Amino acid sequence: MVKERKIVCRCEDLTEEEIVHAIEEGYSDLESLKRYTGATTGACQGKGCLMHVVRILSQKTGKSPDEIGITTQRPPVNPVPLYILSEGDVE
Amino acid sequence: MKVGVVGAGVMGLSTAYFLSKSGIDVTVFEQKYLLYGASGRNSGGVSPMVDREELIPFALESLRLYDTLPSEVNFNFLFRKNGYIKLASDEGDAEKIREGVSVLRRFGISSKVISPEEVKEIIPDFNPDSAVLASYCREGGVIFPWPVVWGLARGCRENGVEIRTEARVEKIERNGSRFTVHVNGEKYEFDFVVNSAGAWSNEVSRMVGIEQNNMIIKEEVCVTESIKPYINPYIYDITSGLYVTQTARGEIIGGITGKSVDRIDTSSTVEFAVRYAKGVTRMIPKLKGLAMLRQWAGVYDEGRDGLPVVGFTEIDGFVQANGLGKHRGMMIAPALGKELAKLIERGENSAIKKFDPQRF
Numbered sequence: 001m002v003k004e005r006k007i008v009c010r011c012e013d014l015t016e017e018e019i020v021h022a023i024e025e026g027y028s029d030l031e032s033l034k035r036y037t038g039a040t041t042g043a044c045q046g047k048g049c050l051m052h053v054v055r056i057l058s059q060k061t062g063k064s065p066d067e068i069g070i071t072t073q074r075p076p077v078n079p080v081p082l083y084i085l086s087e088g089d090v091e
Numbered sequence: 092m093k094v095g096v097v098g099a100g101v102m103g104l105s106t107a108y109f110l111s112k113s114g115i116d117v118t119v120f121e122q123k124y125l126l127y128g129a130s131g132r133n134s135g136g137v138s139p140m141v142d143r144e145e146l147i148p149f150a151l152e153s154l155r156l157y158d159t160l161p162s163e164v165n166f167n168f169l170f171r172k173n174g175y176i177k178l179a180s181d182e183g184d185a186e187k188i189r190e191g192v193s194v195l196r197r198f199g200i201s202s203k204v205i206s207p208e209e210v211k212e213i214i215p216d217f218n219p220d221s222a223v224l225a226s227y228c229r230e231g232g233v234i235f236p237w238p239v240v241w242g243l244a245r246g247c248r249e250n251g252v253e254i255r256t257e258a259r260v261e262k263i264e265r266n267g268s269r270f271t272v273h274v275n276g277e278k279y280e281f282d283f284v285v286n287s288a289g290a291w292s293n294e295v296s297r298m299v300g301i302e303q304n305n306m307i308i309k310e311e312v313c314v315t316e317s318i319k320p321y322i323n324p325y326i327y328d329i330t331s332g333l334y335v336t337q338t339a340r341g342e343i344i345g346g347i348t349g350k351s352v353d354r355i356d357t358s359s360t361v362e363f364a365v366r367y368a369k370g371v372t373r374m375i376p377k378l379k380g381l382a383m384l385r386q387w388a389g390v391y392d393e394g395r396d397g398l399p400v401v402g403f404t405e406i407d408g409f410v411q412a413n414g415l416g417k418h419r420g421m422m423i424a425p426a427l428g429k430e431l432a433k434l435i436e437r438g439e440n441s442a443i444k445k446f447d448p449q450r451f
Contacts, residue, residue, distance in 0.1 A: 029124055029256070029257075031123075031124045031126075031127070032124050032125060032126070035126055035131070035237050036237075036241070038340070041384075041385070042317075042384075043316055043384065045384060045385060072387075074359060074385045074386060074387050075359050075361075075364075075385075075386055076364070076383060076384075076385075076386070079316060079382030079383065079384050080364075080382055080383050081379070081380060081381065081382045081383075082315070082368040082371065082372050082378055082379050082380070082381055082382070082383060083368075083372065083379035083380065084368075085364050085365055085367075085368035085383060086365065086368035086369045086372050086379065088361065088364070088365030088368070088369075089365070090362050090365050090366050090369075
């Protein structure tokens with residue numbers, strides 16, 4: 001039988017089961033969970049997966065999404081090729 | 092004996108780990124979550140090619156510990172041992188490169204001065220015009236700082252250490268021969284308090300009336316999208332301060348050596364992104380098509396004379412474990428933590444006398 005695989009994070013190829021496992025291992029705050037699993041650190045930088053991760057964390061820990069919060073949002077908003085950045089001006 | 096450690100970075104956790112291995116009761120306080128500080132924000136370059144001779148034995152011992160600790164704590168540190176290259180892009184720094192290699196030779200470490208063309212043999216897309224001279228050491232490479240911290244934390248917990256996160260130390264009171272540490276409205280009693288708070292160490296010292304004045308340095312780092320293994324060694328240009336390598340996950344990670352700041356600041360800047368992009372695409376032009384995914388900043392500290400601040404202070408029982416400095420926290424912390432644990436256990440340890448906080 002094919003094992004049911006719910007993909008939560010497509011960039012890093014993470015299943016719901018893997019997120020749950022990490023929470024059970026003790027990585028049960030969002031910033032630790034992000035680093036341990038790699039969720040939200042791929043090409044989409046969390047745009048596709050952050051809310052799923054928050055939902056799973058909320059279900060597992062009983063904390064509200066407000067208590068869990070979101071990960072630190074870091075620039076750039078979208079990936080920017082280095083050849084474009086290198087055209088910028090600096091003093 | 093009870094020891095309280097302030098700061099769960101690689102220095103604090105190494106100290107806690109080696110203390111707990113000797114059966115000492117340790118509690119570690121982390122103001123936020125594991126990896127919040129510099130141990131979670133650096134690029135993981137490790138090498139015996141450390142810029143101060145006094146630190147070479149600690150870099151060597153740390154490399155040895157990075158080999159043995161993973162099986163001890165049952166955690167893979169994802170250590171890629173593909174060597175470390177230092178570049179100089181002006182003549183003055185080329186002389187430093189030559190000196191660095193002869194110092195390493197005295198320690199019996201094999202390393203060599205190489206030309207930019209020889210760098211190109213190691214990294215095929217390297218632009219030889221971007222440097223005048225280089226040095227190469229096969230030992231060392233890139234370690235992933237996150238599993239180092241998680242692994243040390245696991246080892247600590249196995250030994251009975253309590254690691255409290257979201258636990259910012261608010262006050263430290265001297266209470267006879269002991270300390271009372273106030274955290275989240277609770278009080279803890281310790282015989283020793285270890286200050287391994289990195290960039291926050293000055294603030295922790297102030298709680299017991301010590302004006303430490305470690306330099307605080309802000310540094311910015313970024314990653315690109317992941318590609319297949321492409322850059323093997325860690326590369327650090329000592330003239331421009333730019334460094335770059337590839338992580339075990341395939342991202343190209345790099346940054347520029349930071350500058351001293353007056354206060355803690357972890358904001359990201361466009362100036363850094365532009366400066367880095369210019370520098371790294373000059374060094375390895377093919378990278379220009381890769382996209383930067385994420386940039387961040389971190390803060391760390393350095394002793395006023397450029398050396399770590401590790402050992403006993405004028406306040407009996409208050410111990411410094413900070414000031415590790417530029418490009419070397421990950422390189423030297425495990426060995427420093429091990430030696431500091433010995434100092435706390437035995438009351439003396441000549442191996443770390445050079446880092447005595449009372450030298451200033």
